[in-house]
Amino acid sequence: MTKxxxxxxxxxxxxEQLANNWIYLVLxxxxxxxxxxxxxxxxxxxxxxxxxxxxxxxxxxxxxxxSIGDGTxxxxxxxxxxxAAMYSLLNFMRFEEKQSHPFLQAIEVYREKGLFxxxxxxAILQFVWTFLWTLLFFIPxxxxxxxxxxxxxxxxxxxxxxxxxxxxxxxxxSRQLMVGHKWEYFVLxxxxxxxxxxxxxxxxxxxxxxxxxxxxxxxxxxxxxxxDAAQQEVAD
Numbered sequence: 001m002t003k004x005x006x007x008x009x010x011x012x013x014x015x016e017q018l019a020n021n022w023i024y025l026v027l028x029x030x031x032x033x034x035x036x037x038x039x040x041x042x043x044x045x046x047x048x049x050x051x052x053x054x055x056x057x058x059x060x061x062x063x064x065x066x067s068i069g070d071g072t073x074x075x076x077x078x079x080x081x082x083x084a085a086m087y088s089l090l091n092f093m094r095f096e097e098k099q100s101h102p103f104l105q106a107i108e109v110y111r112e113k114g115l116f117x118x119x120x121x122x123a124i125l126q127f128v129w130t131f132l133w134t135l136l137f138f139i140p141x142x143x144x145x146x147x148x149x150x151x152x153x154x155x156x157x158x159x160x161x162x163x164x165x166x167x168x169x170x171x172x173x174s175r176q177l178m179v180g181h182k183w184e185y186f187v188l189x190x191x192x193x194x195x196x197x198x199x200x201x202x203x204x205x206x207x208x209x210x211x212x213x214x215x216x217x218x219x220x221x222x223x224x225x226x227x228d229a230a231q232q233e234v235a236d
Contacts, residue, residue, distance in 0.1 A: 003184050006224060007191070014216035017093065018209075025212035027102035028089065032082035033207045039074030040204065081106040082211075083119050087156050089212065090219040118155045121167035126151065129171070146182040150174040153222045177225040188221060 001009075018025055084106040091097065099105060110116040126148045134141030148171050155170040178185065192214055199206025 007184065007188055010188075010220035010224060011191070011217050013220055014093070014213055017096065017216055018213050021092075021096070021098070022209070022212070024098050024102050025089065025092070025216070026208055028092075028105045029082075029085040029211045029215060030103060030208065031106040032078055032085050033204075033211055035074050035078035035081050036207070037204050039072075039078055079123070080110075080119070083123075083152060084109040085211070086152060086215050086219070087115070089215040090153060090156065090222065093216050093219040094223070112156075112159060114159050115156060118159065118165075118167060118170070119152065122151045122155055122170055125167055125171055143182060146185050147175040147178045149185060150177050150222055150225060153219070177222075177229055181225060181228070185221065188217065192217075 087109045088099070088102075088105040099108065101108065110119075126145070130141050130145045130148065133144040151170045151174040154173045154177070155165060155167070158165040158170065192210070195206075195210050195213075199210045
């Protein structure tokens, strides 16, 4: 099977699961969409009257717009809710098992011991190491971000198996999984560009449907990487 066929197969499965369970999947990812939407609006909604009168538009006071601080807080909440949705949809993609409170998965997921702190630790390492590579040149930074892209999934699987794993080990395993697959991942991301443009044409509301589709696809890609790595070990 060619890599293009693999990509199509992964996306076809994601579409099928979304079509049959779209209400549940939308509820799982909805907190991430809402926090992200509010955060974006925090930087865009401005009190025109205040500007005309020379007031600094990022200072709360009139209640007609939100502050930079509000936007940052919403961005952080969107990150944690989005990562929780990624974890939840990885499980759903594999087993199609529905939880009783899908909207609360942004909280429930982190009850797994060590997952919340692991998410923070990996995010910090990803940011620092990617930033350092970017200082050398932009392209190496982008390539490294692809290499680190599976670290959250790796960490979640390790914790689910009761394994003691360090944050940097999750990133190392992600790099190993992505050897020979970074271009595939780049093409997979590009395949969503058109959908992202459409989703954001109406103030980002389209992300309500698009985000679960993307997360199911990325979860399927991760399992494909694991299967490929296992086959490589057997061949060796």
